[in-house]
Amino acid sequence: MSDIRLENLTKTYGHTHAVEAVTLKIEEGEFYALLGPSGCGKSTTLRMVAGFVMPSMGRIWIGGQDVTPLPPEKRDIGIVFQNYAIFPHMNVAENIAFGLKLRKQSRAQIETSVKAALDQVGLTGFGDRYQRNLSGGQQQRVALARVLVTKPRILLLDEPLSALDKALREEMKFWIKNLQQELGITTIYVTHDQDEALTMSDRIGVMRAGHVEQSGTPREIYEEPATLFVTSFIGQSNVLDVTCLEAGEGRATVRLADTVLKAGLRHRVPVGAGAKLVIRPENVLMGAEAEATGVPLLEARVLGETYQGAMLRYRLDVAGQELVAERQNQMHLACWEPGATVKIGWTPERARLLPAG
Amino acid sequence: MSDVKPIPLTFRIIAGIALLVLLVPVSIVVMAGFNSGEFLRFPPDGLSLRWIKEFFVSQTFLPAFKMSFGLALATTFVSTVLGTLASVFLTRSTSRWREMLRALFIMPVILPGVVLGLALYVFYIWTDLGLARSLPGLLIGHVLVTMPFVIATVTASLVDFDLSIEEAARALGASPLQAFMKVTLPNITPGIMAGTIFAFIVSFGQFELTLFLSTPDLQTLPIAIYTSLRYAFEPTAAAAGIFAIFLVTVSTLLTSRLVNLKKLLRRH
Amino acid sequence: MTELTAEQIDTGPRSGWQAPNLWWLVLPAVLFLILFFLIPVLSLFATSFDKAFAGVITFQGNLTWDNYERIFTRALYYKAIYKSVFLGVAVSLICLVIGYPLAYVIARTLRPGTATLLTILVLASMQLDMVIRLYGMMVLMGDNGLINNGLTALGIISEPLPLMYNDFGVVVGLVQVTLPFMILSLIGAIKSINPALEEAARSLGSSRWHVMRTITWPLSLPGVYAGTLLVFALAISSYVVPALMGGWKVITLPIHIYQQIAEVGRWQFGAAVAVILFLTSLFAMTIYILALRRNAGGRV
Incomplete structure (x- = not known):
């Protein structure tokens, strides 16, 4: 050995x-x-x-x-x-x-x-x-x-x-x-x-x-x-264009559409410039679940829904950027039809800020 | 991928020797043809086109070269037609005679040339149809020994041809004959051409069969060179050889363009 | 023959251009072969059982074993069989020893350009007119040839070495002529060995030579058998090489056949020698084709 x-x-x-x-x-x-x-x-x-x-x-x-x-x-x-x-x-x-x-x-x-x-x-x-x-x-x-x-x-x-x-x-x-x-x-x-x-x-x-x-x-x-x-190689991720407002120790503040969000940071990202916000579909919370966390919420329009048995997948539009959300298919949780509007959000630890390009 | 030299030095050396064995005699012919002296000696005398010019006025080698060339063309035509038709049968038929026919078609190359030559000669004299010591008689012999090469090459490309392409043509409304002519044939053309070149080369260099069937006025190039070698090393023969070497090299290069060499090796 | 059984329809090749009757396609070739191949060859075999009369080519119908008895009882003739077989064996072994490394290089070289170039060289030298190559051999090996000429000029020898017009010359000539066939048989066999097998053996602790002995060589045996038998069959059937390189001093079966006919005119006896030659080479060729089929996994 x-x-x-x-x-x-x-x-x-x-x-x-x-x-x-x-x-x-x-x-x-x-x-x-x-x-x-x-x-x-x-x-x-x-x-x-x-x-x-x-x-x-x-x-x-x-x-x-x-x-x-x-x-x-x-x-x-x-x-x-x-x-x-x-x-x-x-x-x-x-x-x-x-x-x-x-x-x-x-x-x-x-x-x-x-x-x-x-x-x-x-x-x-x-x-x-x-x-x-x-x-x-x-x-x-x-x-x-x-x-x-x-x-x-x-x-x-x-x-x-x-x-x-x-x-x-x-x-x-x-x-x-x-x-x-x-x-x-x-x-x-x-x-x-x-x-x-x-x-x-x-x-x-x-x-x-x-x-x-x-x-x-x-x-x-x-x-x-x-x-x-x-x-992109490991699992599936949403990659969103954001502007970095502030970069601190392990934490960054960014603006997506008109909402100011926090995200985890491991890399040097220039302040005031464009950056990429990475969030996995299973970490995107929708409706009541999102509201319960108390984080800043974004307005999203439902583009489509895919039924996957144990999971439901939503294609969403947030201020012109497309992202995918995944959630458990459970009776007590709400569902959205295409065209509906829904509040979404995620806990800052689950999102990651990476330099653009 | 690997670049840790996988080939031992001893192997490289012996491989070099094998290459020399293959190539030295050919190079000597080329040298003898371009030599300026009567004999090729060590060290060589010098370069000249003397023997090449001699070849073009030669009473033996030039006619023999033309004879070989013409005979090879005629042979190639007949064996390509017969062989291609037979190959279609061999790959498409379900007859139980198929395997037996396949064996029959290779037989002429398995039989030693001397035996086949003798058999044909005896047969020509027996039947007395005027084939003995005649051009048609020689042509028949050459077709016998070249057809197997056409059949092998064309059969291989027919086997490799994806039948579903032809079936697609049928489904689009083509008759069996139309589908074959318009879809299959264009796709196996490289194979047929390779077979044609093979046949040409085999016929052009064919010696042992020809020995029994030719006469002094029907001399092919190999026979003319052979006769010359028995008595004298005429450099004109080497000059004729240079043209033959050129012919073979070009056709081998052509064949390697037409058919995948690797495939040919795997199957041959 | 024209009707297909239900089983044949089920298992036969898929539909394509295969009208129930494709016999007209193969008919010309088959008729040609029957008329100009089967009949002449079978008649030759029949002739070999006829009583020998010098200079007469007619079938007398006096069936006899005389011709064959003569071959096996007269030293002159059975020594020719022995000589042919001896030369065939020597040539196949030499071709194997010098051909294997070149085949290995072609099959295993990492530069595809090198492999293609070498393959084309081997193919071209195989296809080139034998007599032309023998011209080169004879200029090289004669008493006044390049080798003797050069060695004398350098003062290494005073008398020319006997390189030609003997067994040695015939063997060298036959090796030159048959080597490409050996190499081509081997390339396929070596190529079909997965290089990962050799690497696996290396990683388990084998040296390069040990891998060669325990993995590469045994796995290439089908190609070795095929190449050896093919070369044997070609070598014993060759007339032109012993005629030129042996100068009629090395008497093999094909030389005998020609001598019997051209010089003595004993057709029936020549035919018997031809039958013996044919049977010997057919034996080798049959094994060759069987080995090839096993090699190709029944694809040939």
């Missing part, structure tokens, strides 16, 4: 920066997700940690050891690929034994370890099956067993769930997380699925165009997005 440190990690192909000056520290035993759209450099970062891609600049430490110049086989890491990469010409047991044979273990030792590994991933008795006779989920488990049996210092997972169907994905999500916690192994998990990142990780690094936009716990990422990109 080891921590991972990336320092100023950079990879350029010709004139394009695939990864630009990424500096990260991943603690021992931590489950760290690299989240981002395709082409953001998350896979390249992972492949640099694994040793398949040579960094153009920067260093990689695993457990205090500088592994930057080492080839993949000398790094003592475990990696699971998107398509699992089960060797098709070896059966499951031979696949799992592959790394052990290289570590010069005795035959008896290997046999015991393979059996234990199969039990661990719930594939007891699958030893003589071949890849073509395994389902996606089973291949996934074999890939994990093959890696874990070599007791790697760190575990790297490259979109391991993307090839599975939805139901299986849910199941494997929790299974992988439990296994990781049980073993306490430092893990980097690359994904483009915010849902996986939010539910599984201890911390998330949101990547965009080669650099890490924000690194933090799922709660921080979701509730306190640092940039507009993170805001």
Whole structure:
């Protein structure tokens, strides 16, 4: 078990920066997700940690050891690929034994370890099956067993769930997380699925165009997005144009339409200039609920309503800007028809002010 | 993605040797054709167009080149027509004879050229239809060995063709023939053209079959060069070779434009 | 044949241009093949069982095993079989050893431009007229050829090395001619191996060579078999290479066939040698096609 440190990690192909000056520290035993759209450099970062891609600049430490110049086989890491990469010409047991044979273990030792590994991933008795006779989920488990049996210092997972169907994905999500916690192994998990990142990780690094936009716990990422990109990539957000009137310690005063509101602030926003106010649909309160909070209210016109079972979604217009509000579909709460006018508001802690652009 | 050199140095070196094996003989022909001396020696004498000029007045190589070219054109025409029609049948028919026919169509290239040449020669003399040592007889032989290449290429592009496009044309009111001619055919044209070029090249370079079917007055370029090689290394032959090399290089480049090389390799 | 059973309609290809009867499309090609391929080849086989008369091409109907008996009892002839097979095996193995790395480079290079260029070079050298390539080989390897000429000029040798008109020359010539076929068979097989398999092995602790031995090579075996058999079949069938590079001193089956006919005029006996040659290469080709089908997962 080891921590991972990336320092100023950079990879350029010709004139394009695939990864630009990424500096990260991943603690021992931590489950760290690299989240981002395709082409953001998350896979390249992972492949640099694994040793398949040579960094153009920067260093990689695993457990205090500088592994930057080492080839993949000398790094003592475990990696699971998107398509699992089960060797098709070896059966499951031979696949799992592959790394052990290289570590010069005795035959008896290997046999015991393979059996234990199969039990661990719930594939007891699958030893003589071949890849073509395994389902996606089973291949996934074999890939994990093959890696874990070599007791790697760190575990790297490259979109391991993307090839599975939805139901299986849910199941494997929790299974992988439990296994990781049980073993306490430092893990980097690359994904483009915010849902996986939010539910599984201890911390998330949101990547965009080669650099890490924000690194933090799922709660921080979701509730306190640092940039507009993170805001739009994680969950859904309303982004409203406002004017910043006053910026203080963690608090800002802004004007939206003719109403003066307060909002949380983590960044430098120039006073008197335009800024963006970010608020999630579920935090937009409507009607009596809004009035009960005692915050300044805004006048909104209902543009449309979408029925989503447990939730109701309203498209609203506030002084020419469109925003979305979501609320529980409960009997005792009021409903609004399109065209109706409604008072809306939100508690200042739920709103966030970000610099424009 | 990965840029940790995945190819070991030893492999690169042997790959270089393999490339040399493939390319050195060709380069020597080019050098011999442009050489100024009677023989190519080490170090070479110098450059000249002497042998190229010689080729254009040669009594053996120029007629042989023309002969090969004309024969290849005629061969290509016949085998493209026959082969394309047969390919449509092979990909569209549900007949249980289909697999057997498919095997029959590759047979002529599986059979060693010497065996096929001998068989045709004996057959021509037996039947006494005037095919022995005649241009039509030679043409028949060339069609036999080029048609498999046309069928392979055209079949591949027909298999890759998305049938639902043709079905869409049918749904819009086209007759089966109209749908095929107006929708399918234009889409598989690159495949047919690639097959045509293949056929041309195979016919142009065909030797062993021709050996049994040609006569001194029906000499193709390979036979003329072969005869020359048995007795003397005439540089004029190398000059003729340069034109053939040019022809083949251009057509390979053309083929690679027409059909996806990768696809061809996966399937071949 | 023209009527489809219910099952065929259910399982057959989807409707397209497939009127119930498409036979007229294939008929010209089939008639052509029956007339100018099946009949001549089968007659040749029949001839091989006829009694041999020098210079006569007629079918006498005296069925006999004489021709075949002669092949297998006279050292001159069965040694030719042995020679052909020996050369075929040597050529396939050499092609495999020098072809595999180039195929690997083409399949695995990271620069797509390099891969395309190399593929075009291999294809072009495969398609180029054999006789022209042999011209280059002979200028290179003859007693007065470039190699001997150069080595003598440099004072390394005083007598020319015997590079041609022997087994060595024939093998080199056959390797030159058949190498592209080996490379093309291998590229497909190596390309179809998912690079993640090799990376997975690396991450589990394999060195580059160990990955090559335990992952890449075994997974490329279908291509190896296909390439080797194809090259074998081509090598034993070649007439022009042993004729030129062996200078009629290396007697293989195709050389025999031509000699029997052109020099002795014993057609029936030549036909028997042809049958033996055909059966040997058919055997290799059949295995080749089977290997290819397995390789392509039944897509061929």
